[in-house]
Amino acid sequence: MNLVSLLLTLGLTGVCLGYVYEEDLLYDSFPEGFLWGTATAAYQIEGGWNEDGKGESIWDVFTRIEGNIIDGSSGEVACDSYHKYKEDVALMKSMNMTSYRFSVSWSRIIPRGVGTVNQAGVQYYKNLISELKSAGIIPAITLYHWDLPQALQLQGGWLNSSVADWFEDYARVVFAEFGNDVKLFITLNEPKETSIQGHGTGTMAPGFKGIGDLTYIAAHNQIRAHARAYRLYQAEFAASQGGKVGITLNTNWGEPEEPNNPAHQEASDTFMQFNFGWYGHAIFKDGKYPEVMRRNIDRNSQLQGLNISRLPEFTPEESAMIAGSTDFIGLNFYTSNIVYPGEEDISTPSYFTDDGVKDYQDSTWYGAGSVWLKVTPWGIRSALNWITEEYGGTKDIYITENGFSDLQGNVDDLMRLYYYKHYLNQVLKAIKEDEVKVAGYYAWSLMDNFEWAMGYTEKFGLHSVDFTSPNRYLFTQ
Ligand code: GBH
Numbered sequence: 001m002n003l004v005s006l007l008l009t010l011g012l013t014g015v016c017l018g019y020v021y022e023e024d025l026l027y028d029s030f031p032e033g034f035l036w037g038t039a040t041a042a043y044q045i046e047g048g049w050n051e052d053g054k055g056e057s058i059w060d061v062f063t064r065i066e067g068n069i070i071d072g073s074s075g076e077v078a079c080d081s082y083h084k085y086k087e088d089v090a091l092m093k094s095m096n097m098t099s100y101r102f103s104v105s106w107s108r109i110i111p112r113g114v115g116t117v118n119q120a121g122v123q124y125y126k127n128l129i130s131e132l133k134s135a136g137i138i139p140a141i142t143l144y145h146w147d148l149p150q151a152l153q154l155q156g157g158w159l160n161s162s163v164a165d166w167f168e169d170y171a172r173v174v175f176a177e178f179g180n181d182v183k184l185f186i187t188l189n190e191p192k193e194t195s196i197q198g199h200g201t202g203t204m205a206p207g208f209k210g211i212g213d214l215t216y217i218a219a220h221n222q223i224r225a226h227a228r229a230y231r232l233y234q235a236e237f238a239a240s241q242g243g244k245v246g247i248t249l250n251t252n253w254g255e256p257e258e259p260n261n262p263a264h265q266e267a268s269d270t271f272m273q274f275n276f277g278w279y280g281h282a283i284f285k286d287g288k289y290p291e292v293m294r295r296n297i298d299r300n301s302q303l304q305g306l307n308i309s310r311l312p313e314f315t316p317e318e319s320a321m322i323a324g325s326t327d328f329i330g331l332n333f334y335t336s337n338i339v340y341p342g343e344e345d346i347s348t349p350s351y352f353t354d355d356g357v358k359d360y361q362d363s364t365w366y367g368a369g370s371v372w373l374k375v376t377p378w379g380i381r382s383a384l385n386w387i388t389e390e391y392g393g394t395k396d397i398y399i400t401e402n403g404f405s406d407l408q409g410n411v412d413d414l415m416r417l418y419y420y421k422h423y424l425n426q427v428l429k430a431i432k433e434d435e436v437k438v439a440g441y442y443a444w445s446l447m448d449n450f451e452w453a454m455g456y457t458e459k460f461g462l463h464s465v466d467f468t469s470p471n472r473y474l475f476t477q
Pocket of ligand 1: 190
């Protein structure tokens, strides 16, 4: 194609990319004290689902229902980290990692969700923490990575506003038991997924389908619960323990299809507000939902003949408690979408149409083993910049997950190497060239593990695991 016809094609289709797919690498170093780690989650690795007094979680129940998990598997044994945590730590040590992000299983330490504490469960995490300490690895605890105690689900789970009380009581146990040795706490992991997949599409536990309303209610209670745990730490633990408490939100980057078209720029911002601002605006800013969510959902609810908005409202007291309830921003980032303003379609109430934004992923982008995961290194830098501009840039950002999946289980990791190299370089550019405050990076994941509805078919591990062996043999290549 010659230059004229190329320009003509670009002009006719309106395509003028705002990003360069393969950018040159920046050669420089990460800041002093930057945390390097891998991340995991309790249900995805621990196994030991009913050992030593552990109570059932919603994932123990959800995985038993036929059709929920693509390969019919569950996390009953998973990587067997309940017994093999020392081997996990040895792997991290051999990689020279300085930190490890893991989650605590709520029903392992409080079997019925509230009330009696299970000392054997607490001891498991104490053992893990002391193993990390002797390896010189800084622990970062996620309090909730999707495994709600089933006893609480039977009382409505995240749809019951009392969940904020339950979560605060659980957080008190976690802070009191582990807070002398752990200085980084993440309240909720990707609460958006609990809301959308757990209460909207039904693809994750507890499997509810209420994308127009339950999704927003679950999110509302999660924000209240997060803030309660944060305020508890400030009131009762911060002075003596000196740790930090934050939350991990996930988002894709929404790249405007036409970067110089204001309507597309607005679509990009709306996309980010619905994905990240949904939780971020209230918690990192002013205790309220983003204006565009308030406006759209109030209007759509009315047009749909409802008396009240599908988007709940915080009381003034709640807003005051929620506003600024974080010491840092946790970001899980994997991929991007191209976005553009869509035509209004509000025939059915849905989170997916309330934003009025359409999106797709470019067919030329490299893909991973997960259909949703396309390789877009430039997206992480754009997302980091959006977050920094939107929330003032004063808080540290921790990238609490980033990673690549394959289906083969091969150990040469050709694609994974490409992914990490280019994403990390974009993080470095954000730090060095855009002055974004990134304080740490956790790769997802330390090892292959139970990938939720995809079972063991999608492999995100930096180490391969042989799930057919009772010894869960780890290929460390
Ligand atoms: C994270 O979620 C989780 O925190 C972690 O537990 C998980 O193992 C890891 O990433 C890898 O998946 O509806 O098919 O279009 C990642 C974010 C967002 C990925 C929602 C899947 C829905 C895909 N997830 N997305 S789909």
